[in-house]
Amino acid sequence: xxxxxxTLGLNLPTDPRWINIAEKQIADILIDHAFCEQKAATSxxxxxxxxxxxxxxxxxxxxxxTEEWGHFKAVLNKMKDRGIKLGKARKDExxxxxxxxxxxxxxxxxxxxxxxxxNALIEARSAxxxxxxxxxxxxxxxxxxxxxxxVSEAGHYHTFLELAKLYDDxxxxxxxxxxxLIAEAEIMKGLEIRPDRMH
Numbered sequence: 001x002x003x004x005x006x007t008l009g010l011n012l013p014t015d016p017r018w019i020n021i022a023e024k025q026i027a028d029i030l031i032d033h034a035f036c037e038q039k040a041a042t043s044x045x046x047x048x049x050x051x052x053x054x055x056x057x058x059x060x061x062x063x064x065x066t067e068e069w070g071h072f073k074a075v076l077n078k079m080k081d082r083g084i085k086l087g088k089a090r091k092d093e094x095x096x097x098x099x100x101x102x103x104x105x106x107x108x109x110x111x112x113x114x115x116x117x118x119n120a121l122i123e124a125r126s127a128x129x130x131x132x133x134x135x136x137x138x139x140x141x142x143x144x145x146x147x148x149x150x151v152s153e154a155g156h157y158h159t160f161l162e163l164a165k166l167y168d169d170x171x172x173x174x175x176x177x178x179x180x181l182i183a184e185a186e187i188m189k190g191l192e193i194r195p196d197r198m199h
Contacts, residue, residue, distance in 0.1 A: 040071075093192075
């Protein structure tokens with residue numbers, strides 16, 4: 001499936017060495033992935049709590065949280081099938097770095113735009129990693145699993161961008177999104193390749 005929703009528009013693709021090594025550490029990838037899904041659900045809940053008056057956002061995030069929590073459960077099932085225990089969450093250097101792209105201060109509306117764009121960015125990078133796993137992993141069950149998740153996460157990426165444009169000026173959102181992509185590409189260049197991490 002090669003279309004706009006799966007190309008994602010990221011400025012810098014993942015280093016191909018990541019997938020070459022990641023498949024050899026699939027247990028670690030699944031553990032980290034499970035926590036990524038849990039954090040995605042938590043992020044959606046946080047947006048609902050912070051912006052309860054924004055009806056469209058609340059309705060959209062409610063559906064997204066349900067889906068992300070379903071993904072968390074699905075990853076746990078894949079782990080159980082393979083005898084892998086969840087263990088402890090690991091520090092996500094990628095998310096810690098991209099969080100710094102957000103502008104601090106500003107109005108409540110400006111902060112919402114920043115949060116929505118951050119979520120869009122993380123979903124886009126996740127979908128790109130899922131695409132690599134789908135296309136390259138030799139385990140056919142996991143390959144199909146990651147194809148389905150790629151489509152879902154790509155949809156989430158577009159959902160966050162659409163919400164940002166619903167609540168803010170489209171030209172500003174597009175400009176700010178380009179800035180996010182440029183900054184994220186620089187972060188990717190500087191991060192160590194971690195084949196035991198989803199990001």
